[in-house]
Amino acid sequence: MTRRPGLSARLKLTISYAGFLLLAGALLLAVVRVFLLRYVPDSPKGLLGVAPNRYLLVRVFAPAAATAMAFLLVFGLLGGWVLAGRMLAPLTRIADAARMASNGSLSHRIRMEGRTDEFRELADMFDTMLEQIQSHLGEQQRFAANASHELRTPLAISRTLLDVARNDPTRDRGELIERLHTVNTRAIDLTEALLLLTRADRRSFAREPVDLSLLAEEAAETLLPLAEQRRITLNVTGEEARTVGSAALLLRMVTNLVQNAVVHNLPADGAVTVHTEAQHGASVLRVENSGHRLPPELVPTLTEPFQRGTTRIRTDEHAGVGLGLAIVHSIVRAHDGTLDLTPRPSGGLLVTIRLPATP
Numbered sequence: 466m467t468r469r470p471g472l473s474a475r476l477k478l479t480i481s482y483a484g485f486l487l488l489a490g491a492l493l494l495a496v497v498r499v500f501l502l503r504y505v506p507d508s509p510k511g512l513l514g515v516a517p518n519r520y521l522l523v524r525v526f527a528p529a530a531a532t533a534m535a536f537l538l539v540f541g542l543l544g545g546w547v548l549a550g551r552m553l554a555p556l557t558r559i560a561d562a563a564r565m566a567s568n569g570s571l572s573h574r575i576r577m578e579g580r581t582d583e584f585r586e587l588a589d590m591f592d593t594m595l596e597q598i599q600s601h602l603g604e605q606q607r608f609a610a611n612a613s614h615e616l617r618t619p620l621a622i623s624r625t626l627l628d629v630a631r632n633d634p635t636r637d638r639g640e641l642i643e644r645l646h647t648v649n650t651r652a653i654d655l656t657e658a659l660l661l662l663t664r665a666d667r668r669s670f671a672r673e674p675v676d677l678s679l680l681a682e683e684a685a686e687t688l689l690p691l692a693e694q695r696r697i698t699l700n701v702t703g704e705e706a707r708t709v710g711s712a713a714l715l716l717r718m719v720t721n722l723v724q725n726a727v728v729h730n731l732p733a734d735g736a737v738t739v740h741t742e743a744q745h746g747a748s749v750l751r752v753e754n755s756g757h758r759l760p761p762e763l764v765p766t767l768t769e770p771f772q773r774g775t776t777r778i779r780t781d782e783h784a785g786v787g788l789g790l791a792i793v794h795s796i797v798r799a800h801d802g803t804l805d806l807t808p809r810p811s812g813g814l815l816v817t818i819r820l821p822a823t824p
Contacts, residue, residue, distance in 0.1 A: 482545030555584035703741035706748035726754035
């Protein structure tokens with residue numbers, strides 16, 4: 466936005482300081498004039514016949530008063546300029562940091578020292594804002610790079626399969642079509658997951674009363690054949706846990722959690738437990754599964770898009786697209802809830818979600 470040039474804040478404060486100082490001096494002179502000189506008689510003999518009269522006092526006092534006022538003006542301007550500079554120095558540092566941030570440098574921090582005051586509180590808030598912006602920008606850049614890679618992979622595979630079919634007409638077309646169908650299905654699943662993730666981040670959904678216990682039963686019923694195929698025991702326990710939100714998104718959240726718990730489990734004889742309850746004004750959903758032990762440093766990365774972890778990559782038909790827990794995290798944030806991931810000492814993961822309960 467283009468603005469006309471004006472006086473700087475330092476010059477305005479300097480003029481204000483000098484003006485207030487002159488006003489105080491003028492008031493003091495007025496007090497002397499009103500409460501002192503007015504009682505001095507203007508006779509030739511003066512007060513009690515021994516003191517100077519009013520005319521002589523005014524002639525002597527006026528040049529001294531003018532000199533004092535000139536001194537106050539100069540002192541006010543110089544002192545005000547110095548004081549304004551010291552007062553505005555923190556604001557100058559904040560403005561420099563903001564200017565650097567507007568030019569793309571988000572790594573610079575003010576880190577203003579000293580005791581807490583308004584300027585230092587503003588500097589701390591600005592540093593916190595820069596950290597959050599840098600973190601979000603880094604996440605978006607990683608997400609864009611990973612999404613491009615994930616979307617390019619099925620397209621490259623499809624092109625390779627088509628090149629093989631064109632160069633080798635005798636190849637079995639049924640097998641080729643089946644592999645193309647699998648690759649295209651994975652690309653479609655990835656695209657739908659990205660759209661769902663964007664929808665949850667934008668919070669563009671209608672809210673309605675939802676019972677998490679019913680969603681848990683529905684998700685368990687849907688994934689029961691998968692659990693039986695992998696010889697995993699799937700249990701749903703608990704009580705009503707009512708909240709307000711999108712039933713479709715919350716069902717996708719529960720389904721993703723249960724599917725992850727089933728897929729990332731022991732090869733056989735594993736267990737998955739889904740529990741719902743109302744607790745301290747919150748609706749709680751817990752999904753706990755058996756499995757291999759997870760490294761502690763791996764757990765915080767599980768909610769990042771496309772971060773499957775070295776011990777969680779699968780190559781079967783349930784490999785997923787690496788957005789399961791990222792979608793869960795986004796849906797939880799869109800419903801003003803919290804998501805906690807805790808590795809179990811015996812192996813597996815405990816996922817706890819707390820959403821605001823229905824009033």
